[in-house]
Amino acid sequence: MRTVDTLIVGASLAAAAAAKRLVDAGLETVILERQELPRHKICSGILSPRGHRFLLENFGPLPREALHEPTSCKGVTFHFPCMVPLPMDFFGGTTPHLHRKYSDYWAIRRSGAEVHDRTSFASLEDRGDHVLVTARRQGRDLQYRARHVIGADGPSSLVTRAVYPDYPKRIPWFFVGQKFHDIIECPLDEQYFHFWFHPQLGHYTWSHARDGQQIVGCGFKRGDNFGERHRGVRRYLEDKHGVLLKDETSDEGCAENFGPSLIDRYVFGQGNVLITGQASGFLNMIGEGMSCALHSGAISGEAVVEARLRNRPVQEMYRRMIASEVRRTTDQWNPLMIAFAKPHEADFPAALMKLSWRERKLVAKDIWNFLLLYREFKWGRQIGALALQRLFTGGYPMQRWL
Numbered sequence: 001m002r003t004v005d006t007l008i009v010g011a012s013l014a015a016a017a018a019a020k021r022l023v024d025a026g027l028e029t030v031i032l033e034r035q036e037l038p039r040h041k042i043c044s045g046i047l048s049p050r051g052h053r054f055l056l057e058n059f060g061p062l063p064r065e066a067l068h069e070p071t072s073c074k075g076v077t078f079h080f081p082c083m084v085p086l087p088m089d090f091f092g093g094t095t096p097h098l099h100r101k102y103s104d105y106w107a108i109r110r111s112g113a114e115v116h117d118r119t120s121f122a123s124l125e126d127r128g129d130h131v132l133v134t135a136r137r138q139g140r141d142l143q144y145r146a147r148h149v150i151g152a153d154g155p156s157s158l159v160t161r162a163v164y165p166d167y168p169k170r171i172p173w174f175f176v177g178q179k180f181h182d183i184i185e186c187p188l189d190e191q192y193f194h195f196w197f198h199p200q201l202g203h204y205t206w207s208h209a210r211d212g213q214q215i216v217g218c219g220f221k222r223g224d225n226f227g228e229r230h231r232g233v234r235r236y237l238e239d240k241h242g243v244l245l246k247d248e249t250s251d252e253g254c255a256e257n258f259g260p261s262l263i264d265r266y267v268f269g270q271g272n273v274l275i276t277g278q279a280s281g282f283l284n285m286i287g288e289g290m291s292c293a294l295h296s297g298a299i300s301g302e303a304v305v306e307a308r309l310r311n312r313p314v315q316e317m318y319r320r321m322i323a324s325e326v327r328r329t330t331d332q333w334n335p336l337m338i339a340f341a342k343p344h345e346a347d348f349p350a351a352l353m354k355l356s357w358r359e360r361k362l363v364a365k366d367i368w369n370f371l372l373l374y375r376e377f378k379w380g381r382q383i384g385a386l387a388l389q390r391l392f393t394g395g396y397p398m399q400r401w402l
């Protein structure tokens with residue numbers, strides 16, 4: 001059995017940030033990763049300016065191999081059924097287009113933690129003063145004993161399930177899939193990430209350039225047919241935007257826990273087990289999850305350091321410290337903040353104001369029709385109530401967190 005101060009599950013960005021804080025504080029830290037490193041991660045790789053700053057400040061400048069072509073992204077363009085495009089540049093200039101396989105590996109190595117790859121977390125037992133973890137490596141069971149465990153294992157987190165077995169039944173699940181196409185003709189500006197607010201296309205529809213190909217992606221409630229959905233989007237892009245693509249050369253998809261950050265239903269763990277990153281439910285507008293994974297991961301690491309220093313329960317520390325990241329993330333979905341503050345990293349209200357009154361009306365109508373697609377999840381009232389609470393108390397209620 002290996003004994004360590006902290007065991008982190010998952011070798012991604014949240015893990016790298018957590019590990020950096022722990023290693024810097026002198027704590028022996030081991031990261032378990034089920035895949036072989038460097039590992040593939042499905043992601044568009046558009047890092048927000050805040051995420052970029054975090055990487056620079058904590059790990060230094062990105063190496064060239066950690067970037068896709070085009071190496072940077074100027075911003076996001078929203079598209080609507082009314083065909084009024086809404087391009088928005090990121091505040092502070094372009095951001096890097098990350099190649100997750102290499103950027104994550106680079107950040108993990110720079111954290112200084114010891115990594116055990118091809119090692120899957122299987123189960124845990126919190127014994128009060130330590131946690132016993134069972135993992136599997138090439139068919140063999142391995143035991144770890146840690147003072148604290150951090151689950152940074154992404155949306156389908158097994159660490160979350162180990163702590164809250166019925167959690168997956170409590171939230172709606174989505175599927176997101178993308179196909180890679182060689183390009184015949186593509187008028188979409190390759191300097192932007194393109195997103196469609198179009199209810200007929202699905203809950204989440206996007207396209208962008210990568211390494212000489214065009215990615216066409218769509219997201220929908222789990223159970224729908226990816227092939228059919230994708231064909232519909234491809235036809236639409238051809239008819240409405242003149243995007244001519246060859247048949248896909250490859251495709252991929254995964255389950256996503258979209259929703260908890262909209263309605264302040266985060267999951268942060270229990271006892272000596274912390275959950276962080278997307279496993280907690282952190283996801284910004286347009287599915288940007290890297291910046292909040294980095295920041296929440298760092299906070300989970302800091303909470304462990306603080307808890308040891310002050311001899312306090314780690315959950316108490318973590319929940320107090322993570323409230324700032326909850327505010328930042330949930331503000332992005334808060335209609336009052338969207339209207340009167342600037343919770344996003346590109347200026348949506350300014351882009352809207354550049355349109356004529358007629359165009360603004362068309363766009364507002366299309367956004368409303370798109371939001372109706374989400375009516376079945378009954379998030380609207382909760383978002384409204386949370387917006388008022390934020391206004392009067394300055395934050396979001398912790399009682400809603402698991």
Ligand SMILES: Cc1cc2nc3c(=O)[nH]c(=O)nc-3n(C[C@H](O)[C@H](O)[C@H](O)COP(=O)(O)OP(=O)(O)OC[C@H]3O[C@@H](n4cnc5c(N)ncnc54)[C@H](O)[C@@H]3O)c2cc1C
Pocket residue numbers: 009010011012013014015032033034035039041042043044045046047048119120121122152153154155157158176177178217254256276277278279282283287288289290291293
């Ligand atoms: C199609 C798509 C496009 C996206 N595009 C963007 C984008 O452009 N910009 C952006 O900011 N975000 C984007 N995101 C979201 C972003 O990828 C995630 O929010 C972010 O990677 C979350 O980071 P994380 O560190 O919390 O977890 P993850 O990146 O999900 O990493 C979890 C890690 O844990 C490992 N793991 C899982 N289970 C176990 C286990 N049992 N044992 C050991 N290891 C395990 C996994 O292999 C993985 O390495 C996109 C997501 C998808 C699906």
